[in-house]
Amino acid sequence: xxxxxxxxxxxxxxxxxxxxxxxxxxxxxxxxxxxxxxxxxxxxxxxxxxxxxxxxxxxxxxxxxxxxxxxxxxxxxxxxxxxxxxxxxxxxxxxxxxxxxxxxxxxxxxxxxxxxxxxxxxxxxxxxxxxxxxxxxxxxxxxxxxxxxxxxxxxxxxxxxxxxxxxxxxxxxxxxxxxxxxxxxxxxxxxxxxxxxxxxxxxxxxxxxxxxxxxx
Amino acid sequence: xxxxxxxxxxxxxxxxxxxxxxxxxxxxxxxxxxxxxxxxxxxxxxxxxxxxxxxxxxxxxxxxxxxxxxxxxxxxxxxxxxxxxxxxxxxxxxxxxxxxxxxxxxxxxxxxxxxxxxxxxxxxxxxxxxxxxxxxxxxxxxxxxxxxxxxxxxxxxxxxxxxxxxxxxxxxxxxxxxxxxxxxxxxxxxxxxxxxxxxxxxxxxxxxxxxxxxxxxxxxxxxxxxxxxxxxxxxxxxxxxxxxxxxxxxxxxxxxxxxxxxxxxxxxxxxxxxxxxxxxxxxxxxxxxxxxxxxxxxxxxxxxxxxxxxxxxxxxxxxxxxxxxxxxxxxxxxxxxxxxxxxxxxxxxxxxxxxxxxxxxxxxxxxxxxxxxxxxxxxxxxxxxxxxxxxxxxxxxxxxxxxxxxxxxxxxxxxxxxxxxxxxxxxxxxxxxxxxxxxxxxxxxxxxxxxxxxxxxxxxxxxxxxxxxxxxxxxxxxxxxxxxxxxxxxxxxxxxxxxxxxxxxxxxxxxxxxxxxxxxxxxxxxxxxxxxxxxxxxxxxxxxxxxxxxxxxxxxxxxxxxxxxxxxxxxxxxxxxxxxxxxxxxxxxxxxxxxxxxxxxxxxxxxxxxxxxxxxxxxxxxxxxxxxxxxxxxxxxxxxxxxxxxxxxxxxxxxxxxxxxxxxxxxxxxxxxxxxxxxxxxxxxxxxxxxxxxxxxxxxxxxxxxxxxxxxxx
Numbered sequence: 009x010x011x012x013x014x015x016x017x018x019x020x021x022x023x024x025x026x027x028x029x030x031x032x033x034x035x036x037x038x039x040x041x042x043x044x045x046x047x048x049x050x051x052x053x054x055x056x057x058x059x060x061x062x063x064x065x066x067x068x069x070x071x072x073x074x075x076x077x078x079x080x081x082x083x084x085x086x087x088x089x090x091x092x093x094x095x096x097x098x099x100x101x102x103x104x105x106x107x108x109x110x111x112x113x114x115x116x117x118x119x120x121x122x123x124x125x126x127x128x129x130x131x132x133x134x135x136x137x138x139x140x141x142x143x144x145x146x147x148x149x150x151x152x153x154x155x156x157x158x159x160x161x162x163x164x165x166x167x168x169x170x171x172x173x174x175x176x177x178x179x180x181x182x183x184x185x186x187x188x189x190x191x192x193x194x195x196x197x198x199x200x201x202x203x204x205x206x207x208x209x210x211x212x213x214x215x216x217x218x219x220x221x222x223x224x
Numbered sequence: 225x226x227x228x229x230x231x232x233x234x235x236x237x238x239x240x241x242x243x244x245x246x247x248x249x250x251x252x253x254x255x256x257x258x259x260x261x262x263x264x265x266x267x268x269x270x271x272x273x274x275x276x277x278x279x280x281x282x283x284x285x286x287x288x289x290x291x292x293x294x295x296x297x298x299x300x301x302x303x304x305x306x307x308x309x310x311x312x313x314x315x316x317x318x319x320x321x322x323x324x325x326x327x328x329x330x331x332x333x334x335x336x337x338x339x340x341x342x343x344x345x346x347x348x349x350x351x352x353x354x355x356x357x358x359x360x361x362x363x364x365x366x367x368x369x370x371x372x373x374x375x376x377x378x379x380x381x382x383x384x385x386x387x388x389x390x391x392x393x394x395x396x397x398x399x400x401x402x403x404x405x406x407x408x409x410x411x412x413x414x415x416x417x418x419x420x421x422x423x424x425x426x427x428x429x430x431x432x433x434x435x436x437x438x439x440x441x442x443x444x445x446x447x448x449x450x451x452x453x454x455x456x457x458x459x460x461x462x463x464x465x466x467x468x469x470x471x472x473x474x475x476x477x478x479x480x481x482x483x484x485x486x487x488x489x490x491x492x493x494x495x496x497x498x499x500x501x502x503x504x505x506x507x508x509x510x511x512x513x514x515x516x517x518x519x520x521x522x523x524x525x526x527x528x529x530x531x532x533x534x535x536x537x538x539x540x541x542x543x544x545x546x547x548x549x550x551x552x553x554x555x556x557x558x559x560x561x562x563x564x565x566x567x568x569x570x571x572x573x574x575x576x577x578x579x580x581x582x583x584x585x586x587x588x589x590x591x592x593x594x595x596x597x598x599x600x601x602x603x604x605x606x607x608x609x610x611x612x613x614x615x616x617x618x619x620x621x622x623x624x625x626x627x628x629x630x631x632x633x634x635x636x637x638x639x640x641x642x643x644x645x646x647x648x649x650x651x652x653x654x655x656x657x658x659x660x661x662x663x664x665x666x667x668x669x670x671x672x673x674x675x676x677x678x679x680x681x682x683x684x685x686x687x688x689x690x691x692x693x694x695x696x697x698x699x700x701x702x703x704x705x706x707x708x709x710x711x712x713x714x715x716x717x718x719x720x721x722x723x724x725x726x727x728x729x730x731x732x733x734x735x736x737x738x739x740x741x742x743x744x745x746x747x748x749x750x751x752x753x754x755x756x757x758x759x760x761x762x763x764x765x766x767x768x769x770x771x772x773x774x775x776x777x778x779x780x781x782x783x784x785x786x787x788x789x790x791x792x793x794x795x796x797x798x799x800x801x802x803x804x805x806x807x808x809x810x811x812x813x814x815x816x817x818x819x820x821x822x823x824x825x826x827x828x829x830x831x832x833x834x835x836x837x838x839x840x841x842x843x844x845x846x847x848x849x850x851x852x853x854x855x856x857x858x859x860x861x862x863x864x865x866x867x868x869x870x871x872x873x874x875x876x877x878x879x880x881x882x883x884x885x886x887x888x889x890x891x892x893x894x895x896x897x898x899x900x901x902x903x904x905x906x907x908x909x910x911x912x913x914x915x916x917x918x919x920x921x922x923x924x925x926x927x928x929x930x931x932x933x934x935x936x937x938x
Contacts, residue, residue, distance in 0.1 A: 033226075033227065033228075033230070033231045033234070034230040034231050034233060034234035035234060036231075036234070037231045037232070037234035037235040037238060038234035038235065038237050038238035038241070039238060040235070040238065041234070041235045041236070041237070041238025041239040041241075041242060042238035042239070042241050042242040043238075043242065044239075044242065045238070045239045045241075045242030045243050045246060045248075046242035046243075046245055046246050047242075047246075048242075048246070048248075049242065049243060049245075049246020049247055049248040050246055050247070053246070053247070053248050053251070057251070057255075086273060086274075088274060090273070090274060092273065093271065096272075138258075138261075138262050139262075139268040139269075140261060140262070175255060177252075177255040177256060177258070177259050178255050178258040178259050178262060179262060179264060180258065185251075185254075189247045189251065190247045190250075191247075191251075
C-alpha cells in the first residue's frame with residue numbers, strides 16, 4: 009500500500025467512526041442558530057428597528073371627547089376641505105384660555121412649557137403618512153361617509169398616550185406597518201400601508217385606483 | 225465530539241433558516257425600499273392651513289394684483305389676484321417666481337459700509353449716523369445742491385418722500401430713470417397742455433397700429449397686454465406691427481411690416497400726410513380743437529410725401545397707402561409706440577408723430593381710444609417748510625436729465641455731485657455705455673444705495689441701506705404706465721416677515737431726515753413709514769387696505785383736449801444710431817424678451833431657465849442675424865463672432881434668423897449681469913455696454929435704440 013492509499017483509507021475509516029457524532033453536532037448548531045435567529049427576528053428585531061419616543065405629555069382623548077362630544081370638534085375639515093389634523097396651540101387655547109386649568113402634571117407641563125412660551129406642542133402623529141402621499145380626509149369622511157374609527161381605531165376612547173414608535177430606517181410611525189411585525193392585521197385600522205388603501209378601494213369602488221390619485 | 229466544518233455549516237444553515245421564518249428579511253426589504261423613496265435629507269414643507277393674502281407685484285411697472293398662497297403662515301406661491309383691474313387673475317413668469325427674490329443669493333443681509341474695497345456689516349444706527357454726518361457737513365458748507373438721487377420710480381409715496389427730502393435739504397437734483405412713459409408724459413403735456421397724462425385703452429380698441437411696442441414682450445402692464453392680445457384675436461380686432469424684427473408680438477399680429485429702425489417717425493408722418501390729403505381724418509375734432517394744424521400739414525407736404533417716406537423707411541408705397549386707409553377707416557384705431565418693453569426713453573419725434581395719428585383719428589378720450597387725463601394725486605402731503613439754505617439750494621438749476629448729470633461728472637476732474645442716493649435703480653447696468661457710467665460713478669465721493677440686492681450699482685456704493693423686497697413691505701403702487709388706461713393704486717403689503725436685517729425704504733429716509741435734525745427733520749413728522757402711508761392716503765386708506773387697490777380713473781375725461789401740432793411742426797429730430805457707417809456697416813439693436821427681466825431687476829433663477837437656447841447657450845449669448853448678412857460676413861449658425869461698436873466689443877455666437885432685417889444684429893437685453901449670483905450672472909453680454917447714449921434734444925434724455933456695429937468671425 010502506497011503512502012497515499014494509506015492516507016485515503018485512514019480518512020474513510022475516520023469518517024466512518026466519527027460520522028454520527030459530527031452530524032449530531034451540526035444538527036445541534038443548526039438548531040441553536042435557528043432558534044436564536046428566529047427568536048431574535050421575532051422579539052429582538054422589532055425592539056432594534058423601532059425607537060420609542062414619549063409624547064411631550066399625556067393627552068387624555070376620552071376626557072376631551074366626553075367634554076366636546078365628538079372627534080371633529082378638534083380634528084375638523086377647514087372650509088376649503090383640507091383637514092386641520094392635530095389642532096394647533098391657538099385651537100387648544102380657545103377652550104383652555106377661559107376655563108381654569110386642572111391640576112394634573114400634564115396640564116402643568118402644557119401650561120408652563122407651551123402656553124406660556126406660545127410654543128406649539130410637538131406631538132408625534134401615530135397615523136402620519138409620508139409626504140409622497142396625498143390623502144384627502146374630506147373625500148373619505150364626506151364623500152364616502154366613513155367614520156374615524158375605520159382607519160384610526162378607538163383612539164378617541166384612550167386615556168393615555170402610548171409611546172410613539174418610529175422606524176429607524178424609514179422614519180415612519182410603527183402604526184403604518186402595524187404593531188404585528190409580520191404585518192398581520194385583525195382590524196381595519198391595524199395597518200395603513202398602500203395595499204390597505206388599495207384593498208379597501210377595490211372593495212368599495214371596484215378599482216384600486218391609479219398611482220397619481222395619491223402620489224401626485 | 226469535535227467542532228468541525230460541518231458544525232459551522234449547521235450554524236450557518238440554522239441562521240439562514242431561522243431568518244427565513246422570522247420577519248426580518250421581509251421587513252428589511254420593505255423598509256429599505258421605502259427608505260430609498262424618502263431620503264431623510266429631502267426637505268418636506270410644513271403642512272397647515274392654507275390662506276391667501278392680496279398684495280401688488282412691483283417687479284415691473286405693470287402693477288399686477290397678486291394673491292399669495294400661504295400654508296401655516298409660510299408664503300408658498302404667488303398667483304394673480306382675480307378681478308384685479310390690471311391683470312384679472314393673470315400673472316407673468318417673473319411674478320410667479322417672485323418668492324425666489326426673497327432668498328436671492330445677492331440679497332443684502334444687513335447695512336453695509338465700504339471699507340477699502342470690501343464691505344463690512346454695520347448696524348442701522350451707525351449707517352444712518354454716518355450718512356447724517358456726511359450730509360450735515362455738505363449742508364454746513366451750504367452746498368446742498370451737490371446731492372442727487374436717481375430713482376426707479378417717479379410716483380408713489382416712497383419716491384415722493386425722497387423728493388421731499390431732497391427739497392427740504394436744498395437740492396433740486398432728484399431724477400427718475402427714463403422710460404417710454406417719460407416720453408409719453410412729455411408728448412401729452414406738449415400736445416394737450418401741462419399736467420396731462422396719456423394712456424391707451426387697448427382693451428377696447430378696434431384696431432392697433434403698433435410702432436414696435438412689444439405687446440407680449442412686456443410693454444405697458446404685461447399681463448393686461450397678454451390678455452388684450454388674446455381677446456383681440458378672438459374679437460377679430462387687427463394688430464399691425466411695425467418693427468425691424470419678427471418679435472413674438474409681430475409673429476402673432478395680423479400683419480408684420482418690417483421697417484428700417486429709426487424711421488418709425490417718418491412712417492407715422494407719412495401716414496398722417498395721406499390721411500390729411502385724402503381728408504379721412506376726424507374733421508370735426510381737428511377743426512374744432514387744434515393749434516398749428518396748417519403748419520403741420522405744410523410740413524408733411526414738404527417732407528413726408530408717400531414717395532419720400534417709402535424711400536426712407538424701405539416700405540412699399542402701396543403698403544403705406546393701405547396702412548393709412550386701414551388706420552383711418554377703422555373704428556377706434558389706436559397707434560402706440562415704445563420699442564419692446566418701452567424700458568428706454570422714446571424718440572420724441574416718433575411719439576409725437578404716432579400720437580398725431582391718434583389725434584387725426586379723433587380717437588381721444590373715448591372708450592377704446594387714447595385717454596388724456598389730468599394727473600390724479602391721491603397722496604396728501606403737508607406743505608414743505610424750507611429754511612434759507614434749502615430755498616437757495618433748491619432754486620439752483622438742475623441738469624436736464626440724469627444722463628447729462630452723469631456725463632458732466634464723467635467730463636469733470638472733480639464730481640460736481642458730492643453725494644448720490646440710488647433708489648430702485650441700477651444705472652451701472654441699465655444705462656448705455658455702462659463702462660463710462662461706472663467710471664463716472666467712481667468719481668462721486670459718497671454713494672448710498674437702498675437696494676435689496678448687491679447689483680452692479682450697489683457694488684460701487686459706499687453705504688448700503690438694504691431694503692425689504694416687495695413681499696416684506698408696505699408701499700402704495702400707482703399704475704402710471706401709459707400702457708394702462710385705468711389708473712389704479714395698489715397696496716403692497718408685507719406677506720412674510722423680513723428674511724434679513726432690512727428696512728422699508730420709506731423708513732430709511734425718515735431715519736435719515738430725523739438724524740439731520742432741524743428743519744429737515746421737522747418736515748418728516750411721522751413716526752414710521754407705515755403711519756406715514758396711512759396718513760398720506762387717509763381718504764382712500766380703508767378701501768386700499770380692504771380690497772388691495774383703488775381705481776383712481778376708470779374712464780376718460782368728458783372733455784376733449786385740444787391737439788397742439790405746433791410741437792411736431794416745429795421740427796423735432798429723430799434719434800439716430802451713433803457710429804460711422806463705413807467702419808461699422810451694421811446696426812446693433814436691442815431685443816426685449818419677456819422671459820428675461822428688464823430694468824434694475826435681474827431675472828430669477830426660475831425665469832432664466834426658461835430662456836431659449838437660441839438666446840443663451842451655456843454662458844454664450846446668441847445674436848440674431850439675417851442669413852444674408854451672415855453670408856457676407858462668412859458666418860454660419862453657432863459660429864463665434866466678435867461684435868464691435870464705437871464704444872465696446874463682445875464675443876457672441878451667431879443665430880441665423882430670417883425674421884430680422886438684413887443689416888441688423890439683434891441682441892437680448894437683460895443678460896450679462898456681473899453680480900454674485902451663479903444662476904443668472906455671467907450669462908451672455910450686457911448690451912448696454914455696447915450702445916452709446918444718444919441725447920434726444922427736446923427732452924435731454926438718452927433715447928438710443930441701437931448703434932452702428934460690425935461683426936467678424938472669431
